Amino acid sequence: xxxxxxxxxxxxxxxxxxxxxxxxxxxxxxxxxxxxxxxxxxxxxxxxxxxxxxxxxxxxxxxxxxxxxxxxxxxxxxxxxxxxxxxxxxxxxxxxxxxxxxxxxxxxxxxxxxxxxxx
Amino acid sequence: xxxxxxxxxxxxxxxxxxxxxxxxxxxxxxxxxxxxxxxxxxxxxxxxxxxxxxxxxxxxxxxxxxxxxxxxxxxxxxxxxxxxxxxxxxxxxxxxxxxxxxxxxxxxxxxxxxxxxxxxxxxxxxxxxxxxxxxxxxxxxxxxxxxxxxxxxxxxxxxxxxxxxxxxxxxxxxxxxxxxxxxxxxxxxxxxxxxxxxxxxxxxxxxxxxxxxxxxxxxxxxxxxxxxxxxxxxxxxxxx
Numbered sequence: 001x002x003x004x005x006x007x008x009x010x011x012x013x014x015x016x017x018x019x020x021x022x023x024x025x026x027x028x029x030x031x032x033x034x035x036x037x038x039x040x041x042x043x044x045x046x047x048x049x050x051x052x053x054x055x056x057x058x059x060x061x062x063x064x065x066x067x068x069x070x071x072x073x074x075x076x077x078x079x080x081x082x083x084x085x086x087x088x089x090x091x092x093x094x095x096x097x098x099x100x101x102x103x104x105x106x107x108x109x110x111x112x113x114x115x116x117x118x119x
Numbered sequence: 120x121x122x123x124x125x126x127x128x129x130x131x132x133x134x135x136x137x138x139x140x141x142x143x144x145x146x147x148x149x150x151x152x153x154x155x156x157x158x159x160x161x162x163x164x165x166x167x168x169x170x171x172x173x174x175x176x177x178x179x180x181x182x183x184x185x186x187x188x189x190x191x192x193x194x195x196x197x198x199x200x201x202x203x204x205x206x207x208x209x210x211x212x213x214x215x216x217x218x219x220x221x222x223x224x225x226x227x228x229x230x231x232x233x234x235x236x237x238x239x240x241x242x243x244x245x246x247x248x249x250x251x252x253x254x255x256x257x258x259x260x261x262x263x264x265x266x267x268x269x270x271x272x273x274x275x276x277x278x279x280x281x282x283x284x285x286x287x288x289x290x291x292x293x294x295x296x297x298x299x300x301x302x303x304x305x306x307x308x309x310x311x312x313x314x315x316x317x318x319x320x321x322x323x324x325x326x327x328x329x330x331x332x333x334x335x336x337x338x339x340x341x342x343x344x345x346x347x348x349x350x351x352x353x354x355x356x357x358x359x
Contacts (some may be wrong), residue, residue, distance in 0.1 A: 016254075017242075017252075017253050017254040017257060020219075020254055021254075021257060021261075035205055035206060038156075038205075042155055042156065048153070062339045086151070088146060088188065088190055088191055089151060089152070089191075091191075091195050092190070092191045093152065093155065093194050093195075093198055095195065098196065109176035
């Protein structure tokens with residue numbers, strides 16, 4: 001396991017472009033093809049939007065390399081899940097694209113983890 | 120009627136009107152998912168169409184007695200169809216052209232904004248002016264990083280210029296132009312207009328649609344048809 005990158009930032013829609021570009025860089029480092037890298041960017045964005053929808057104000061994203069790329073998204077300052085259709089669709093989308101999706105509520109926030117492989 | 124009742128009744132009756140109602144109620148899922156895959160070289164309208172078709176097919180497969188909720192069931196189906204489309208058709212055909220088109224537009228708009236405001240525009244300002252996302256602007260700029268032809272390409276000091284094959288073969292160019300001119304004769308007036316906009320003026324599909332007062336989807340469909348017609352014609356002329 002090798003930590004590749006960790007980023008912390010105030011969570012808002014305006015930061016998504018920077019996060020997606022950084023994710024693209026990490027995917028290149030992990031040797032992913034264009035399609036896999038684009039899918040990974042969709043998943044990271046979707047996870048952050050989920051945290052944003054739950055009221056998180058800050059987020060931490062970390063990428064760890066190994067057999068597959070492990071992504072952990074931690075949000076701070078959250079409200080509980082609103083169980084909206086949007087949230088259900090986001091979770092279903094993530095489940096369709098990633099491995100081992102876990103969404104956990106934490107004391108003051110939530111944590112989303114998943115693995116991503118180029119296959 | 121709620122979703123479950125609607126599906127149960129549709130499974131019993133197979134009434135197309137019920138299927139249409141289910142599809143219409145859930146089209147927003149197709150729209151939501153299509154938006155998430157925008158920016159990869161395929162127009163939103165095309166993605167929306169693929170997602171909508173997957174939705175229609177999914178309605179017939181959904182079992183309200185066994186599967187949980189339709190939205191949870193249909194999301195992976197639509198996502199899979201969109202991914203298949205990307206894998207099979209889109210990247211090699213659309214991405215380079217689209218990115219290069221966007222780069223040209225960025226350059227023109229940046230110059231225009233600079234002369235108007237006296238300062239270099241930000242990606243957000245360019246995105247607003249061009250009607251695209253900020254990310255598309257940043258990616259297009261990033262995609263076009265240029266390399267000097269004089270940069271050393273080999274250990275012995277040879278440059279890229281030395282190792283690149285000559286592209287400007289006048290005879291080949293003449294032959295190609297003749298072949299294209301002959302092939303273009305198989306197109307009707309409308310098709311020629313589209314070719315002229317897309318490949319002469321290098322307008323995007325959306326710009327072409329606006330110019331001809333038709334939808335972007337129509338231009339997309341016509342373009343595929345035209346290219347197939349030209350290919351067939353060129354194939355025939357080569358065989359002759």
